[in-house]
Amino acid sequence: MxxxxxxxxxxxxxxxxxxxxxxxxxxxxxxxxxxxxxxxxxxxxxxxxxxxxxxxxxxxxxxxxxxxxxxxxxxxxxxxxxxxxxxxxxxxxxxxxxxxxxxxxxxxxxxxxxxxxxxxxxxxxxxxxxxxxxxxxxxxxxxxxxxxxxxxxxxxxxxxxxxxxxxxxxxxxxxxxxxxxxxxxxxxxxxxxxxxxxxxxxxxxxxxxxxxxxxxxxxxxxxxAPDPGHLLVTGDDDRAVAVADEHPEVSLGRDDEGRLLVSGPQPAVSAYVAGLVRADVPLLAFTPTQTPLEALFFMLTDGAEPQEVAR
CATH class of the missing domain: 3.40.50.300 (P-loop containing nucleotide triphosphate hydrolases)
Known part of the structure; x- marks a missing residue:
């Protein structure tokens, strides 16, 4: 250097x-x-x-x-x-x-x-x-x-x-x-x-x-970077939403096709998935939507005012 x-x-x-x-x-x-x-x-x-x-x-x-x-x-x-x-x-x-x-x-x-x-x-x-x-x-x-x-x-x-x-x-x-x-x-x-x-x-x-x-x-x-998001497909979305009530750190939303989207700190998301298994909710798919850095990239380039971190 x-x-x-x-x-x-x-x-x-x-x-x-x-x-x-x-x-x-x-x-x-x-x-x-x-x-x-x-x-x-x-x-x-x-x-x-x-x-x-x-x-x-x-x-x-x-x-x-x-x-x-x-x-x-x-x-x-x-x-x-x-x-x-x-x-x-x-x-x-x-x-x-x-x-x-x-x-x-x-x-x-x-x-x-x-x-x-x-x-x-x-x-x-x-x-x-x-x-x-x-x-x-x-x-x-x-x-x-x-x-x-x-x-x-x-x-x-x-x-x-x-x-x-x-x-x-x-x-x-x-x-x-x-x-x-x-x-x-x-x-x-x-x-x-x-x-x-x-x-x-x-x-x-x-x-x-x-x-x-x-x-x-x-x-x-x-x-x-924001918390990672995942697409969740189950055999019983109503029960999946009910289980989420027991995990306050996890947020549920829906995409344009009405499918469940799960976000939150990784430990909390993992605990929520374990809760779904214990509740016998059929899990058909659980896939990441974007990596946290990809989500941040779109926030910075498509969102509101730029944020700057000094070097």
Whole structure:
């Protein structure tokens, strides 16, 4: 870790005509951490990353990368920085290896053996000599990470790296980011998936319509999360409601289809389910509706005024 922040966005604002895409956003990413920028589509995540890469300039505020700014250092801001915005693009008629070789030449060349190293890191050595046109979406995402690693960056920026992947691809991408983070690389990623951020990030900023709804650690976020909810299907809902009267910490409601929804502290919910069993209430289904963090994410991004936790 160093005293210089890997990324420091200070009161950054960006408008497009009458639309304010990013509104007075401040983000601090320490060197060596995995930082998540989370929010639904249209929250301003990609606009913030575009400003970091210098693809667009903020109307107000300033972004520093390892202490450097675009005004003072120009393209030198991106020394030690790599990544991609949205989905990486490659020549489909070339192999993965040929695409990487071309990118390396454009970037001034790489040290001997590095290309093979990055292919091994992203687990694509056995597919490197096949044409990219035959790659799955997940393979192209991994090739994008490989292309970024050719720069041997100190900061890796990934915009929705698991977006569009099937469950196996999502699992592989998360495992890859974890491996990279364990090497000491600073990773800044955007996502709309709370589970992805919870699993791999140290700290998170949640954005809502261009503003900050939350800053803080994953632990702080968990502390704000509501009680978990479950869908309950029984053979006798009237008796299930009667049993709930004996468990005041448990709340019962109904969904749009009239099915019972159970919420409350986990020990109280467990005691309620045990009470249903003792009362011989037939249990047909008991499944989680949302994880507590998913519920909190929707509260922060769809609900009333944003809540902020100071870092």
């Amino acid at each position: 160093t005293d210089v922040l890997a990324v420091e966005a200070a009161s950054v604002t960006k408008t497009f005509g009458s639309v304010t895409a990013v509104d007075d956003v401040t983000v601090q990413v320490a060197a060596g951490e995995v930082y998540g920028v989370l929010g639904p589509n249209g929250a301003g995540k990609t606009t913030l990353l575009r400003m970091l890469f210098g693809l667009i300039r903020p109307d107000q505020g300033e972004i520093r990368v390892f202490g450097r700014t675009w005004a003072e250092d120009g393209v030198g801001v991106l020394d030690g920085v790599a990544g991609f915005i949205e989905s990486p693009r490659f020549y489909p008629y070339l192999t993965g290896r040929q695409n990487l070789e071309g990118l390396a030449l454009l970037d001034g060349g790489v040290r001997p053996g590095l290309l093979e190293e990055v292919l091994e890191v992203v687990e694509m050595t056995d597919r490197a000599d096949q044409k990219v046109g035959g790659y799955s979406y997940g393979m192209r995402q991994r090739l994008g990470v490989a292309a970024s690693l050719l720069r041997e960056p100190k900061l890796l920026v990934l915009d929705e790296p698991a977006n569009g992947l099937d469950p196996a691809g999502i699992r592989d991408m998360r495992a890859l980011v974890k491996r990279l983070a364990s090497s000491g690389l600073t990773v800044l990623l955007s996502s709309h998936d709370m589970a992805e951020v919870e699993e791999i990030c140290d700290n998170v900023t949640i954005m809502r319509r261009g503003t900050v709804a939350f800053h803080g650690t994953i632990a702080e976020l968990r502390g704000m």
